[in-house]
Amino acid sequence: MGALLDIQKLSVDFQTKHGLLTAITEVTFSIQPGETVCLVGESGSGKTVTSKAIMRLIEHEQGRITEGSVLLSGQDVAKLPEAELRRIRGKRVAMVFQEPMAAFDPVFTIGQQIAETIVRHERVGKREAWERGVQLLKRVGIPEAELRMKQYPGELSGGMLQRAMIAVALSCGPELLIADEPTTALDVTIQAQILQLLQELKREFGMSILLITHDLGIAAEIADRVIVMYAGQIVEQGVTEELFAQPLHPYTRGLLQSAAPLDSVRGSRLYAIKGSIPSLAALPTGCLFHPRCEHATDRCRAEAPPLDHRGDREVACWHVDSVVEAAVDGHSASGAVIHEVAAKRQTSIRLIEEDPADSGQNVKQPGVSSPSPSSDVLFEAVNLHKYYPLKRKSLTAPRSYVRAVDDVSFTIRKNETFGLVGESGSGKSTLGRVLLQLEEATSGKIHFQGTELTSLSAAELRPLRREMQVIFQDPYGSLSPRWTVGDSIAEPLKVHGALSAAECKERAAELLQLVGLDAASVNKYPHEFSGGQRQRIGIARAIALNPSFILADEAVSALDVSVQAQVVNLLQDLQQKLGLTYLFIAHGLQIVRHISDRIGVMYLGKLVEIAPSEELFLRPAHPYTRLLIDSIPHSVPGQRRDTPLLQGEIPSPSNPPSGCRFHTRCPFATARCREEQPALLPLDKDRYVACHYSLV
Amino acid sequence: MAGVLARRLFSSVLVIVGSLILVFAILYVLPGDPTDTIVDPSIATPEMVANLRHQLGVDQPFYIQFARYFSHMLRGDFGQSLMNSESVLGKILDSFPATLALTAASSFVAVTVGLVLGVLSAIHRNRPIDLIARVVGLFGISMPTFWSGILLIVLLSLKLGWFPAMGSDGWRTLVLPAIALGLVGAGFIVRMVRSSMLDIIDEHFILTLRSKGLTERAVMYKHALRNALIPAITMIGMLVGEMLAGTVVIETVFSRQGIGRIIADALMAKDLPVVQGVIFFSAFVYVIVNTLVDLSYTFIDPRVRRST
Structure with missing residues (x-):
């Protein structure tokens, strides 16, 4: 059987202000009918350009195929006239993009946008196209399809929109579906649903899928074959199982290791590839990966390795054998570690089983009288509420509220990292901001080092603010582009301290060194740094005042996996050196597990479970926690999902379900759950759960 | 939809009345006397001027003048031109x-x-x-x-x-x-x-x-x-x-x-009734046009439709 898609030596140039940039070089791969191929790599690796080049969508962005061919069932797309090409786009090759919110035209209904595609490619009337649209929406799992057809994109959730986008893509029965990071912008639970849907549809429609992702877990879960790209070139490709079992290229190996697996030793250093991906304007000589590679030799610096066949696999590296050897050594070491962890797990499980906790009767408020002595407590929240009023529908209608944080009580201990997880809309970020008094609590008390914060005036609060700092999610938006890095870091010093300008600068330089940057960078501007480096600058600014507490709100979520590992390691080092306490908010569960001592799980404004990190992942007590963990893609291929997925989406916090808020999505829900709201009660030492039928 | 229309119309009326008050106030504090337009100040006796002022009502306090103008206006009477006693409305x-x-x-x-x-x-x-x-x-x-x-x-x-x-x-x-x-x-x-x-x-x-x-x-x-x-x-x-x-x-x-x-x-010519009348009419047209524009949004942009 001939390949459906056969790409040969494809190179793409972009015309930019700084001249011609080569985005991808001699990319060669093929996709068989019915096959799922994953293109993985960090941002800047050329994955997206490759996917867009297949349908020549790059031509609208000053891009041009300079060399090579893209054979779709033998026909060279690279040479087709534009009009012919348009007949293929959306008909034989369809695409799904990363941000479902931005992928629809906001001023046309979902139905119009589906029907438009069908009418474009097939001889059908509008009415028939509309009917098919309804069927497609039903097929991709959108409830009330007729209603949704008439709605505008802004009225649907991200998950629903991505389903609708898939419906658009499927509307003309494509042979190849190109999905560019289709789940990156979505919650892990919705991601699992979408991936499952894609796999079902692939079988049903008999199509091939080219999936672009930075998440190796996703590749492991759904790919037949994986292609790894780096700086615009393919560095390795192979059958998924083989590639994961024995990565041949040091980059692949690095990527696999940096993604904190669910069985990593918590708190240990994550493996991080040093440095970051080079910019296309300043590519290194020889092997493009050599500046970041542990195995680099003079040959790597001088000569670019070709993509060589090794059996079924292809790899571009001069030192495959020594990489494999090193990997084998490393493997046995990490294998031993895994055994150790497993042993620990068993003992801890046994310990818990031997100690039938006196749960149920014990109606103590968590935190109010926590088992550990109160001197250990840094932050204590008691019955914290944060309601945002909504616009009234009419003058007489009762005011309704978004209950972002609804009666939350917990403690953060000195020197610990408290992780906060939950889907978007669960209230994690709001809770963090209210704790730091960046937003006023609607009611409830917050004690910080024994001081009650909610009753303080702004002036009384100011000296305490030195003690609590924030690292933000977006390393691009959180630094002023017109300030030098040194000024940004020194600003808190100027606000709070009595340092002279020279002293401030000196301190900024020290801080830069502390976070692993060059002290001479104080005079540079943010645009001269990569995303990971900027996040380090954000960290330097946060620790400038020697705070005792840092709120890290999605602090590593925007970073590539290899850089993510670097920043997590830095945060852990700083915690040890400076005795910091973190509240670590993230949607990436693996990272939270790795860095946190204890984790709180939030759902619709409520804390539903608090547990020590390992315990939580080994034996989740709340069904929500369990399903959340099950949604994480397995990073071991072949080990595909057999557990039920978390169904549906998080309801609106302005109108939360009665009783247990999770009952609408809970597989174990009973009548009691619908009526009676479970309180967050101690389960055993250090564990709290809010469920009538706790799993533990 | 009817609610949107009602709210828009209500705010349009507010804008028109507001502009009316503003124009009236500006012309009120402006230097110069409307009687100058009618009689030559070099030959008119103070009694003549006072008489004329009383006739025109400009000797009254501001709010009374405005109330009178407003009530006349509501009846379609925008007053007469000071220059040639033509009806302002007719002129406009x-x-x-x-x-x-x-x-x-x-x-x-x-x-x-x-x-x-x-x-x-x-x-x-x-x-x-x-x-x-x-x-x-x-x-x-x-x-x-x-x-x-x-x-x-x-x-x-x-x-x-x-x-x-x-x-x-x-x-x-x-x-x-x-x-x-x-x-x-x-x-x-x-x-x-x-x-x-x-x-x-x-x-x-x-x-x-x-x-x-x-x-x-x-x-x-x-x-x-x-x-x-x-x-x-x-x-x-x-x-x-x-x-x-x-x-x-x-x-x-x-x-x-x-x-x-x-x-x-x-x-x-400091013909104030005419100035007031014209400005009022222009404000009226402006408000109507902008109300129409705002309403046209509702048809073009679904996001506006939902938020209103």
């Missing part, structure tokens, strides 16, 4: 159609030229048409209307003799003033539409539309344009007001009938 109704015609014609020029050039220049970025559009935009914005008006008269009327240079009879007299005034609006609209089109073209959904195999024409004119129109329409609403204000100059340059002329003359 006589000349308003000519001004409306000019405003409408120049708005038409502004919107047509602005939209067409704006869209073309965004789609053909950095091509000759883009350059032309940008030059038109620059000229429209920076050239004062009396200057472009005179240039048009010299070129198209005196040199080529295509259109009459003055007067307000028939469509041919409308052409030159409409172009002179419309070019200003066109300049603003070209720039606005161009930049909002360019923003929209960079949006992700444009890529989606292309990936669905739609023709460039459908992508640009069906999808991108509709999105780009949203900010442009706000601006068009405001520009209609500008056009109305611009008639003051243009009607003078082209010796046209119209309220622009009337208000210019009335201001010179």
